[in-house]
Amino acid sequence: MILIIGGNSQGKLQFAQEMLQIENEMISDGGTCQLEEAFEKPLLNNLHLLISRLKQQGLDPYSFIEQGIENKPEITIICDELGLGVVPIDREERELQELTGRLLCDLARRAAQVYRVHCSIPVKIKG
Amino acid sequence: MLILVTGGVASGKSELAENLAVSLNKGKMLYIATMQAEDEESRLRVHKHRKMREGKKFETMEAPYGLSAYGQEYFTGYDTALLECLSNLIANEMFLAGKSGPETIEEVITACKKLNRGIEKLIIVSGTILGGLKPYDAFTEEYIRVLGRLNCLIGAQADVVLETVCGIPIIHKGKDLVRRELA
Numbered sequence: 001m002i003l004i005i006g007g008n009s010q011g012k013l014q015f016a017q018e019m020l021q022i023e024n025e026m027i028s029d030g031g032t033c034q035l036e037e038a039f040e041k042p043l044l045n046n047l048h049l050l051i052s053r054l055k056q057q058g059l060d061p062y063s064f065i066e067q068g069i070e071n072k073p074e075i076t077i078i079c080d081e082l083g084l085g086v087v088p089i090d091r092e093e094r095e096l097q098e099l100t101g102r103l104l105c106d107l108a109r110r111a112a113q114v115y116r117v118h119c120s121i122p123v124k125i126k127g
Numbered sequence: 128m129l130i131l132v133t134g135g136v137a138s139g140k141s142e143l144a145e146n147l148a149v150s151l152n153k154g155k156m157l158y159i160a161t162m163q164a165e166d167e168e169s170r171l172r173v174h175k176h177r178k179m180r181e182g183k184k185f186e187t188m189e190a191p192y193g194l195s196a197y198g199q200e201y202f203t204g205y206d207t208a209l210l211e212c213l214s215n216l217i218a219n220e221m222f223l224a225g226k227s228g229p230e231t232i233e234e235v236i237t238a239c240k241k242l243n244r245g246i247e248k249l250i251i252v253s254g255t256i257l258g259g260l261k262p263y264d265a266f267t268e269e270y271i272r273v274l275g276r277l278n279c280l281i282g283a284q285a286d287v288v289l290e291t292v293c294g295i296p297i298i299h300k301g302k303d304l305v306r307r308e309l310a
């Protein structure tokens with residue numbers, strides 16, 4: 001598994017597409033895809049939106065994502081670093097920020113490579 | 128040696144800072160806790176952090192604000208100290224103690240100097256807020272400015288500046304001083 005993180009609109013998706021040499025139809029969008037199809041394509045974009053949707057539906061994001069990676073160990077995952085923002089006043093949003101951060105720590109531990117994209121520049125921070 | 132550990136929310140900075148303190152320490156260790164636990168959520172957080180520290184042999188001192196008023200003797204006799212964390216301390220100084228931005232900066236810098244004088248290895252954990260589009264209220268805007276300013280002031284004086292990203296340490300300054308400990 002390859003993990004690509006960074007702030008929003010930093011060029012993460014473009015970097016991933018160039019690195020993997022894949023077209024748009026090979027990408028799942030965590031914000032809009034069918035939940036069961038999230039881990040079926042080589043690239044999963046917007047993991048933070050998927051986490052939010054899973055949480056809203058009362059599903060456990062940890063086990064859902066773990067299962068997904070087990071089924072597709074070669075997947076590349078893109079996620080926004082929500083933890084770079086202000087701690088939200090709203091409790092739900094606050095939990096989502098915390099959950100996404102902890103999940104990313106877990107995923108980074110398991111990933112073969114981790115890239116952080118900043119102003120379009122990818123920096124490999126693991127692997 | 129002064130070490131600044133920054134990182135976003137839930138980016139693994141506390142765990143990294145604690146492990147770094149344990150591996151650098153050659154004497155007694157002090158843990159300065161700044162969270163004032165007034166509601167269930169904060170109490171849970173404090174409990175989680177205490178659990179994480181168990182067995183690491185820290186002596187804990189609770190100081191939600193006003194750290195500069197403590198006598199130098201409080202910070203003497205320790206080899207290593209961990210201040211956890213600056214983001215909380217700043218919020219407490221501004222919100223609980225009612226200090227202005229500039230007063231908070233002065234208070235925190237005075238406290239850090241005092242700590243740094245008495246303690247061989249001082250590790251300061253702080254947050255990073257890299258903005259966002261939402262217009263915040265004046266208080267939050269000022270808080271973000273003070274946090275950024277203090278991170279810059281401390282970072283400039285620090286021997287080591289680290290940032291944690293998803294649990295991975297990025298060394299911005301002083302690589303040689305912590306390379307072995309982070310390996």
